[in-house]
Amino acid sequence: MNGNAVLDIRDLKVSFKVRRSGRKYQVRAVDGVSLSLAEGEVLGIVGESGCGKTTVGRSIVGLVRPDSGTIGFKGRDMTGAGLRDMRLNIRMVFQDPYASLNPRRAIGDSVAEAGDINGFFTSRAERSAAIAAALTAVGLDPSFAARYPYELSGGQRQRAGIARTILPSPSIVIADEPVSALDVSVQAQVLNLMMDLREQLGLSMLFISHDLGVIGQISNRVAVMYMGRIVEQAATRTVLDDPRHPYTRSLVAAIPKPDPSKRILGAIETGEPPSLFKRPSGCAYAPRCPLASQRCLVEVPELRSVGDRALACHNV
Amino acid sequence: MLSVQDLTVSLGPATAPVDVVAGVSFELAKGEILGLVGESGCGKSMTSLAVMGLLPQPGPRIRAGRVLLEGCDVTQLQPWQRVEAGHGRMAMIFQEPMTSLNPVRRIGDQIAEAVRVHDRVSGPPAMARARELLELVRMPDPAMQLSAYPHQLSGGQRQRIMIAIALACRPQVLIADEPTTALDVTIQVQVLGLLRELCNRLDMAMLFITHDMGVIAQLADRVSVMYAGRIVETAGVEALFGRPRHHYTRGLMDCMPSRNSGARRLPTIAGQPPAPGTVRAGCVFASRCAAVREPCRTAAPPRAEVSRGHEVLCTFPLDDGGPR
Numbered sequence A: 001m002n003g004n005a006v007l008d009i010r011d012l013k014v015s016f017k018v019r020r021s022g023r024k025y026q027v028r029a030v031d032g033v034s035l036s037l038a039e040g041e042v043l044g045i046v047g048e049s050g051c052g053k054t055t056v057g058r059s060i061v062g063l064v065r066p067d068s069g070t071i072g073f074k075g076r077d078m079t080g081a082g083l084r085d086m087r088l089n090i091r092m093v094f095q096d097p098y099a100s101l102n103p104r105r106a107i108g109d110s111v112a113e114a115g116d117i118n119g120f121f122t123s124r125a126e127r128s129a130a131i132a133a134a135l136t137a138v139g140l141d142p143s144f145a146a147r148y149p150y151e152l153s154g155g156q157r158q159r160a161g162i163a164r165t166i167l168p169s170p171s172i173v174i175a176d177e178p179v180s181a182l183d184v185s186v187q188a189q190v191l192n193l194m195m196d197l198r199e200q201l202g203l204s205m206l207f208i209s210h211d212l213g214v215i216g217q218i219s220n221r222v223a224v225m226y227m228g229r230i231v232e233q234a235a236t237r238t239v240l241d242d243p244r245h246p247y248t249r250s251l252v253a254a255i256p257k258p259d260p261s262k263r264i265l266g267a268i269e270t271g272e273p274p275s276l277f278k279r280p281s282g283c284a285y286a287p288r289c290p291l292a293s294q295r296c297l298v299e300v301p302e303l304r305s306v307g308d309r310a311l312a313c314h315n316v
Numbered sequence B: 001m002l003s004v005q006d007l008t009v010s011l012g013p014a015t016a017p018v019d020v021v022a023g024v025s026f027e028l029a030k031g032e033i034l035g036l037v038g039e040s041g042c043g044k045s046m047t048s049l050a051v052m053g054l055l056p057q058p059g060p061r062i063r064a065g066r067v068l069l070e071g072c073d074v075t076q077l078q079p080w081q082r083v084e085a086g087h088g089r090m091a092m093i094f095q096e097p098m099t100s101l102n103p104v105r106r107i108g109d110q111i112a113e114a115v116r117v118h119d120r121v122s123g124p125p126a127m128a129r130a131r132e133l134l135e136l137v138r139m140p141d142p143a144m145q146l147s148a149y150p151h152q153l154s155g156g157q158r159q160r161i162m163i164a165i166a167l168a169c170r171p172q173v174l175i176a177d178e179p180t181t182a183l184d185v186t187i188q189v190q191v192l193g194l195l196r197e198l199c200n201r202l203d204m205a206m207l208f209i210t211h212d213m214g215v216i217a218q219l220a221d222r223v224s225v226m227y228a229g230r231i232v233e234t235a236g237v238e239a240l241f242g243r244p245r246h247h248y249t250r251g252l253m254d255c256m257p258s259r260n261s262g263a264r265r266l267p268t269i270a271g272q273p274p275a276p277g278t279v280r281a282g283c284v285f286a287s288r289c290a291a292v293r294e295p296c297r298t299a300a301p302p303r304a305e306v307s308r309g310h311e312v313l314c315t316f317p318l319d320d321g322g323p324r
């Protein structure tokens, strides 16, 4: 797809076995996702809860095992591989910093964890200096190394969670809803921090969020996911200013705009959210789609390129 | 309809109280939607629980102030008197419906239970009213959903059930504490639309609590902005967004990504809110205010009406918030 891609994912499929009311189901959480990330780029992934965003991220860092597909890092296939190189080069930031910060360990020890596991430090002095540098880089005083997660505010915890992912400095950061649990004023601080780090460390980023406002602020490109598939992908401004896929249009229209003269309540139709247990046979969006035609009920639309974007829809 | 006057909610011993809500006042007229907006920990939930008489025990208590519902101070009533008082009906919905719904009871039974308490009917009439309530909240397939369990419903549908249960007592005032925060925007817009429609149709007043300025702009008639236990600005929604007068309100608006068209960096408000009870003198926002001046640190700011219906708690309010 892309010559200088640092990350190249092809046809990723992930399914889970789940039990519901005594029956066993196989749910397809990710159903054929391809995407690539260029050096220094931020790619946003957006979509409703349960559409498979986190599962894509977890597959890349090896936290879930894909059914099929390839994940290439700098030209090498690393699907399912626990390569040390890859572990240190691709790191994940989570929505809930509690999930990544061990409550019983001092912040400094959590920040140094990846380095400790991989024998990155040659002396205690070097380790302490690296922790101090990572904390300083995320705007925390080095004295935070001795503190515990419960002593930190939400924003400080998320900063510590980010410090954890930049020691040692990776090539790619997968950020899964990193600011969703934060208040707007703190959210702005953390977003600014992530933009600064991207620049200083030359990071590439996969930025997962359900919030198009946040995605619009930080990403160069956006992929919109629906029921495990990418339905539209383009430069951020293209997607936000001129969404084409009916689902993207409804997502953009539903953003609560902070402008009382642009009220939308009662004026837009967004339909019922889907159930992964009842995947429609044709286009997964058909039950909610105002443009659905006969063809949509039987044939799955493939992602194809249309002008400056990729779209999966029969009718636009 | 509802008048909250100088409400103060405190923690800690009576000899050294820590006020988490410090002198909050607001009025709510019939059919009106008042948005209460502020960041986490500023006291929004404490305010709503105090108004409802649902403060957790032991712990926070109402130290001062009155909550008048049609002229009757409900803080002086016992819980059973609130139900008996018939006319004084308030209901509340919360952020996470799963924690307020019983996971092992069918939703029809749960709604009928609320109907039984308020209408004193049971059996088929209660179930018929439950179905009517499901129709009122625009639940698809109401007859069938009566026999569903909470886990079989989506987040948006569960929130509709909570609204149906709240409406069972035919409330005059609905208090909604972040009811759409856990929902996707596509579903949020439906639930907000439903709440507004219900307020219009039933002439119900609503206190809508959120941290999301976008939601406030879409839904509210009037807005109160809360910071560190105090209401720092109240205005009609157009005036608040068109011309914010408090520095905190303005800061909140500026740091929203969706208001920031294209700049690489977002404006921020430096620092964090003070812990409750730590500001002993002056303005609670002084430690973060870009416009702070010497008097702010010593003298409590006055509450001034800067234009009709637009109140601000600040010694040096913004006067050039200007349309943006």
Ligand SMILES: Nc1ncnc2c1ncn2[C@@H]1O[C@H](COP(=O)(O)OP(=O)(O)OP(=O)(O)O)[C@@H](O)[C@H]1O
Binding pocket: A016, A017, A018, A027, A028, A029, A047, A048, A049, A050, A051, A052, A053, A054, A055, A056, A210, A276
């Ligand atoms: N370990 C698991 N076992 C079973 N099902 C799972 C597992 N992880 C995810 N799923 C299911 O896979 C689907 C996709 O989940 P995923 O967490 O990727 O969604 P998401 O887009 O990140 O959603 P959210 O916005 O809520 O975080 C969901 O239906 C989810 O319930």
Ligand SMILES: Nc1ncnc2c1ncn2[C@@H]1O[C@H](COP(=O)(O)OP(=O)(O)O)[C@@H](O)[C@H]1O
Binding pocket: B011, B020, B038, B039, B040, B041, B042, B043, B044, B045, B046, B047, B056, B059, B060, B276
């Ligand atoms: N049950 C409780 N016991 C003691 N303190 C509480 C309790 N609930 C909330 N608080 C404190 O009261 C303050 C206001 O909390 P809350 O009303 O929940 O804020 P908000 O709803 O605006 O996020 C915070 O400082 C919070 O830590």
Ligand code: SF4
Binding pocket: A245, A246, A247, A283, A284, A285, A286, A287, A289, A290, A291, A292, A293, A296, A301, A312, A313, A314, A315, A316
């Ligand atoms: S393929 Fe058909 S149903 Fe699917 S989004 Fe396009 S028009 Fe709608």
Ligand code: SF4
Binding pocket: B246, B247, B248, B283, B284, B285, B286, B287, B289, B290, B291, B292, B293, B296, B301, B313, B314, B315, B316, B317
């Ligand atoms: S009183 Fe002073 S510190 Fe407080 S908001 Fe007004 S200008 Fe800022």
Ligand SMILES: [Mg+2]
Binding pocket: A053, A054, A055, A176
């Ligand atoms: Mg997720």
Ligand SMILES: [Mg+2]
Binding pocket: B044, B045, B177
């Ligand atoms: Mg709250």
